[in-house]
Amino acid sequence: MSEELYQQAIKDLARAGHGSGRLAAASASARLDNPLCGDRIALDVRLEHGKIVAIGHDTRGCLLCRAAASWLASEVPGVAPEQFAAAHRELLALLQGAATESSVRASLLPFSPAREHKSRHGCVLLPFEALQRALTEATAD
């Protein structure tokens, strides 16, 4: 597992910009910012038959934040909210140093070097927290 914070996989994710742009027909939306650094995200999610089918977002943030938003739009559609919640927990454990490499899905491992930089945890987590908030709103309706 590479310990390079800005490894190619992170840069590729950010550059790919999966899910960039707002969804026309969203089940719910959330807008979050990180007051410490100014990262901002406006995220939409569409749910169908209990599954997340699409994520769109407008992210103004650092490379880590944009990579995390891109990861969501690439990896999450097709799964139930509970499965996203599990991925969210894995990412948290990864950043807190409480996860082993084998206990975290491989696609999240490029975010692992951020665990050494506490000030950057919020950058990685912001899109996940936005999706969690949107899902909470969607399921409350």
Next chain:
Amino acid sequence: MNFDAASFDPMSFNPQAVRAEFPLLMLADPLLHYLDNAATPQIHRSAMEAMADHDMFQRANIMRGTHHLAEAATAAYEEARAQAARFLNAATPDEVVFTAGTTAALNLVAHSFGDTLRPGDEVMLSLAEHHSNLVPWQLLRQRRGIVLKFLPLTADGRIDLAALAGMLTPRCRLVALTHCSNVTGAITDVATVVAAARGVGARVLLDGAQQVQHGPVDVQALDIDFYAFSGHKCFGPNGIGVLWARGEILEAMPPFLVGGGMVGEVTPEGSTFARPPQRFEAGTPPIAEAVGLGTVLAWLSTLPWQAIRAHENELLRRLLAGLRQRSDIRILGPVDLEARQPVVSFDIAGLHPHDVCQVLDRHGVALRGGHHCAQPLIRHFGLDGANRASIAMYTTHADIDALLDGLDDVVAVLR
């Protein structure tokens, strides 16, 4: 601690020698290139020693105590106030109120002086203000129904004082501006502000947080009414700062924070309040920190500022020239040396400031990235954040070169 002013040649300054007086710079990784001085410069050894000595040999609460330690602590605290008055050339130490810092000082004015304002009264700010000189006034607007006006900015981010005369009305009670921008380094033309404000009978407040690490201030020569600064911004301790205001203004201001130490007589029916400055220093203040601040202000008052200015400008010229050589970099604010302090913010096309600063940290370069608590100013430049390098008296050519040399790696890593 005594400082021998005669030991300094007013025309020469040796940054390497002064670095030796900053323990962190001596003890830290030799590859550290600290360029985050606008946020917090390093603390001078004299302040650390004065605080330690105070707490080791004369720690006690101030005022009212009759034992010898209380008297010694009170004398040390009041000497710190007198030293702050000398640093500012205040008419009397009674015009110096100790606060927790610049933010606390500005909140004090917004609450106390603010409580004397009426609905429809105006406070003039600018779009270049730090949030600390913006948000307190927004809350005052909610409480008192005052009107906030914002001076626009020029293309290079300076406060556009050409607009001032046309925006001032007889309802303006206060013009509250930064003395020096924490983003662009631009120094406000105070004389123009004061002349215009006096024309309508408005008071003038300066946020001096960024100015004080570059030398003493003369509030009487500036002819202003309020001045606020922080100890940690001028090589002193955290948690202590100063609000200076003209004596007659302080006398007319009601208390803000209340409690012990700031009252006259207290009965179940009500209280009378002490005169300034005690009226505005409720509770036990940070005594050792005040002593540390007084000590570092005494040290600052002995330094050869003309030579320091020349040193800082030499580094600033080198920094600006190095940044301007790169086509992918845009400098925010003035690009010359006129009327500015050595604070330089810049944007690298397509690269987020946090990523830039993270990579530079590998080169030992401590830079700050973000909105710098000045979101309206950053948005003026069409950005969400910027990189900021800030030079202090102990900065060296090697520090500037480490930053400039690291930029190629920044681009290589992030693109």
